[in-house]
Amino acid sequence: MTGNAFGHLFRFTTFGESHGPAIGCVVDGVPSRIPLAEADIQVWLDRRKPGQNRFTTQRQEADAVRILSGVFEGMTTGTPIGLLIENTDQRSKDYGEIRDTYRPGHADWVYQQKYGIRDYRGGGRSSARETAMRVAAGAVARKVLDALAPGGISIRGAMVAMGRHAIDRAAWNWAETTANPFWCPDAKAARDWEDYLDTIRKSGSSIGGVVEVVASGVPVGLGSPVYDKLDADLAKAMMSINAVKGVEIGAGFEAATLSGEDNADEMRIGGDGRVRFLSNHAGGILGGISTGQDVVVRLAVKPTSSILTPKKSIDVHGNEVDVSTKGRHDPCVAIRAVPVAEAMMACTLADHLLRLRAQAGGF
Numbered sequence: 001m002t003g004n005a006f007g008h009l010f011r012f013t014t015f016g017e018s019h020g021p022a023i024g025c026v027v028d029g030v031p032s033r034i035p036l037a038e039a040d041i042q043v044w045l046d047r048r049k050p051g052q053n054r055f056t057t058q059r060q061e062a063d064a065v066r067i068l069s070g071v072f073e074g075m076t077t078g079t080p081i082g083l084l085i086e087n088t089d090q091r092s093k094d095y096g097e098i099r100d101t102y103r104p105g106h107a108d109w110v111y112q113q114k115y116g117i118r119d120y121r122g123g124g125r126s127s128a129r130e131t132a133m134r135v136a137a138g139a140v141a142r143k144v145l146d147a148l149a150p151g152g153i154s155i156r157g158a159m160v161a162m163g164r165h166a167i168d169r170a171a172w173n174w175a176e177t178t179a180n181p182f183w184c185p186d187a188k189a190a191r192d193w194e195d196y197l198d199t200i201r202k203s204g205s206s207i208g209g210v211v212e213v214v215a216s217g218v219p220v221g222l223g224s225p226v227y228d229k230l231d232a233d234l235a236k237a238m239m240s241i242n243a244v245k246g247v248e249i250g251a252g253f254e255a256a257t258l259s260g261e262d263n264a265d266e267m268r269i270g271g272d273g274r275v276r277f278l279s280n281h282a283g284g285i286l287g288g289i290s291t292g293q294d295v296v297v298r299l300a301v302k303p304t305s306s307i308l309t310p311k312k313s314i315d316v317h318g319n320e321v322d323v324s325t326k327g328r329h330d331p332c333v334a335i336r337a338v339p340v341a342e343a344m345m346a347c348t349l350a351d352h353l354l355r356l357r358a359q360a361g362g363f
Contacts, residue, residue, distance in 0.1 A: 105305025138343020204308025229288025250283020
């Protein structure tokens with residue numbers, strides 16, 4: 001199976017299945033002499049791991065990462081960095097009743113058609129369990145950005161809508177994202193979402209959401225104007241995350257409703273002699289190249305397909321059946337998509353930063 005790697009100069013390849021003994025990744029292209037320890041990675045994995053509150057899957061995984069290679073005496077050596085997380089709380093018996101049926105909304109049927117075999121235990125390779133290794137790779141990418149980006153790059157994610165319930169952007173407060181279980185920047189919306197999601201969770205259903213990721217301090221010049229546009233690579237990075245069905249940069253789809261005058265990000269010279277943009281409809285990227293403004297990406301995450309409500313499907317013998325998925329599932333998978341989206345932003349920026357250094361010798 002191909003398609004398990006992401007990136008060019010900063011590149012990571014993941015391996016493992018949801019109910020296998022372990023998951024892991026190899027991160028290649030990391031420059032030497034960058035400080036890196038397991039604790040630098042674990043702090044980001046702890047943001048994504050399951051079972052932290054009643055609004056996420058109750059699978060209990062410590063997600064404790066081990067560095068197997070590429071680090072010596074606390075510093076990267078320039079060689080591939082091997083990372084491993086053991087799976088410790090698999091409950092494969094939860095999937096015994098549906099081993100011969102295809103779950104609607106999941107990759108079960110298409111996986112079987114393509115490969116002729118599938119691991120029915122939690123989706124196997126197509127499970128969102130794989131995203132833990134993206135977060136681990138993203139933690140390494142953040143260390144690369146810290147070491148190489150002048151002034152530092154900040155990457156922050158937030159959940160800005162749950163179902164049809166969106167935040168009040170006038171109430172946006174980044175500090176709130178760590179004060180509630182939804183990474184929500186609006187304190188009132190977070191309180192409202194608790195009752196809303198409790199009702200959905202208790203009914204055995206699920207709901208989708210919208211995640212927004214903002215990277216500040218991105219230098220001018222990342223990306224190129226044709227096939228390797230920064231926004232094109234970001235779109236691929238975000239679309240590769242499980243359950244993501246739409247991505248927009250900056251104003252995104254709203255740009256189609258604006259006039260040329262309204263959409264243009266006009267420029268002036270600031271008091272410090274630097275270019276100052278008067279708006280950021282482009283989301284920090286023009287012609288595929290970063291402008292130095294905040295890079296803003298939003299992604300639409302569909303509802304978790306594993307629900308208790310019986311849905312029409314078929315089985316491996318061609319019989320029509322009704323499927324109800326039991327087990328431990330996220331009632332709103334968009335919540336745990338926030339740290340994953342942050343990680344994919346970090347990996348994409350680290351890759352483009354290294355490519356800029358190789359092509360232009362600087363910033």
